[in-house]
Amino acid sequence: VGKIPTETVVSAWANMLLAQRLALSSIERALKGAALPPLAWYDALWEIERAGAPGVRPFELERRIRLAQYNLSRLLDRLQRAGYVKRAASRDDGRGHVVAITASGRELRRRMWSVYAPAIQEAIGERLSPAEVKALDRLLRALVRHSAGAGGDG
Amino acid sequence: VGKIPTETVVSAWANMLLAQRLALSSIERALKGAALPPLAWYDALWEIERAGAPGVRPFELERRIRLAQYNLSRLLDRLQRAGYVKRAASRDDGRGHVVAITASGRELRRRMWSVYAPAIQEAIGERLSPAEVKALDRLLRALVRHSAGAGGDG
């Protein structure tokens, strides 16, 4: 039997949904306005770029960006078709492969950040004082920390 | 030219994305586990129920739950087909209509809440102290407040 949340807990949840929806839609609008791909591409490219030259296994990516396996599979298809990543058979494990970013992928990631970063600043940085941002970061971190184990999508 | 966010601003944003993704997927999992429809149905039913007997215009709903017009139009189609809402021509305005909840719609909303509420408690209430929840609510409210005007989806 689950416990009932207080009014404040429900309010915090509702405001989190709303705040994120507002921020996300303004960020996506900014990206589209600059003729750039959606945010999901950024997340994937960023993690793949961080993995460097050896590349990264899809199942690793899956955990880092919290995307279901089949979902990631098709996102990688699109990124590959557009020339932003390359797939190569894994030496260690015959079942899988490794994904690496290309030069144009790095370039796209950089261009996306030049739009994404100011949009984050506008949605968060300009609406709270530095101390408030720090407090918010701390509270959200606490929410994430305790659920490290729990599933993402699958 | 947009300003660059600080590290803390970016961190807060990333943790917000992650925290919400984790909470949402556990909530959706709980609903599915109880053979109930997705969260979007709850939001719509709740606002329609709040509107009471006279019903509510879709363009009003659109603003309250922040859903694009075409998106809402199809969600209402599904709710209507399932018998949870009714549409009727508007007396005041020949262009539009009003939407009202049915008895089985109210019943579904109530059943969904009995799963949704404990899931919110688990995701937020049990991970922060009451004082922390209050602080989080206040900060998120500030993020929302300043963007009251800005667009939702369309």
Added chain:
DNA sequence: AAAGATTGATGGATCAATCTTA
């Protein structure tokens, strides 16, 4: 049998165009 990954089918979200009345 389980892990890594993909695929066919289906439903939902989005864009652009459309329709009706204000």
Added chain:
DNA sequence: TAAGATTGATCCATCAATCTTT
């Protein structure tokens, strides 16, 4: 012309099934 609302086409997300290698 603009507001309220819907629809056809298309793209993405999701489910279930499948394939290969461990």
